[in-house]
Amino acid sequence: DVKVTQSSRYLVKRTGEKVFLECVQDMDHENMFWYRQDPGLGLRLIYFSYDVKMKEKGDIPEGYSVSREKKERFSLILESASTNQTSMYLCASSFPLGGVNTDTQYFGPGTRLTVL
Amino acid sequence: QKEVEQNSGPLSVPEGAIASLNCTYSDRGSQSFFWYRQYSGKSPELIMSIYSNGDKEDGRFTAQLNKASQYVSLLIRDSQPSDSATYLCAVNPFNAGNMLTFGGGTRLMVKP
Numbered sequence: 206d207v208k209v210t211q212s213s214r215y216l217v218k219r220t221g222e223k224v225f226l227e228c229v230q231d232m233d234h235e236n237m238f239w240y241r242q243d244p245g246l247g248l249r250l251i252y253f254s255y256d257v258k259m260k261e262k263g264d265i266p267e268g269y270s271v272s273r274e275k276k277e278r279f280s281l282i283l284e285s286a287s288t289n290q291t292s293m294y295l296c297a298s299s300f301p302l303g304g305v306n307t308d309t310q311y312f313g314p315g316t317r318l319t320v321l
Numbered sequence: 322q323k324e325v326e327q328n329s330g331p332l333s334v335p336e337g338a339i340a341s342l343n344c345t346y347s348d349r350g351s352q353s354f355f356w357y358r359q360y361s362g363k364s365p366e367l368i369m370s371i372y373s374n375g376d377k378e379d380g381r382f383t384a385q386l387n388k389a390s391q392y393v394s395l396l397i398r399d400s401q402p403s404d405s406a407t408y409l410c411a412v413n414p415f416n417a418g419n420m421l422t423f424g425g426g427t428r429l430m431v432k433p
Contacts, residue, residue: 309355
């Protein structure tokens with residue numbers, strides 16, 4: 206069964222703090238994604254990774270960085286949290302191109318981050 | 322123009338009725354299409370994927386794809402109150418690798 210987990214369901218941080226959000230998948234997926242979801246703005250891609258140590262910017266990378274040291278783990282880092290980064294953060298993973306259903310993305314449960 | 326468009330709703334249907342959710346997309350070369358269901362406060366869960374023109378059925382759900390008209394729809398038969406959620410349409414545009422473009426979602430309310 207598909208399994209994507211995220212380190213926290215709810216997180217409260219203060220402005221200026223460094224925040225780590227972690228995502229782990231046990232499906233041996235190559236691709237991993239970080240989105241944020243805000244009312245009225247839908248799902249927006251922050252960063253994605255198609256291999257260990259590889260990363261690509263999505264639509265809204267400013268204020269974020271990522272790390273992928275192991276295939277199963279993809280971390281999102283807020284270097285200095287700000288109130289406008291209060292949001293629901295969703296991690297997803299998928300197989301690479303060339304296989305069956307390779308573009309199907311499976312989501313983790315999400316982290317609701319509040320920055321005060 | 323948004324790449325994937327959905328009516329935000331809410332779409333309200335009585336219990337037992339057919340709910341029809343629609344999605345249009347702009348990239349004519351798109352190959353893969355997905356419907357996700359998202360309950361309030363939860364993450365999206367995959368309902369169906371469709372890759373070819375026509376209908377694809379899975380239980381009470383039917384996805385319909387018309388590439389010539391660039392729309393994809395989701396029909397939910399015998400709608401239940403538990404189907405009340407936001408439904409996200411997602412498309413894999415041409416040359417986008419594994420990226421998906423999501424619509425803003427349609428909120429469905431099934432009234433008992």
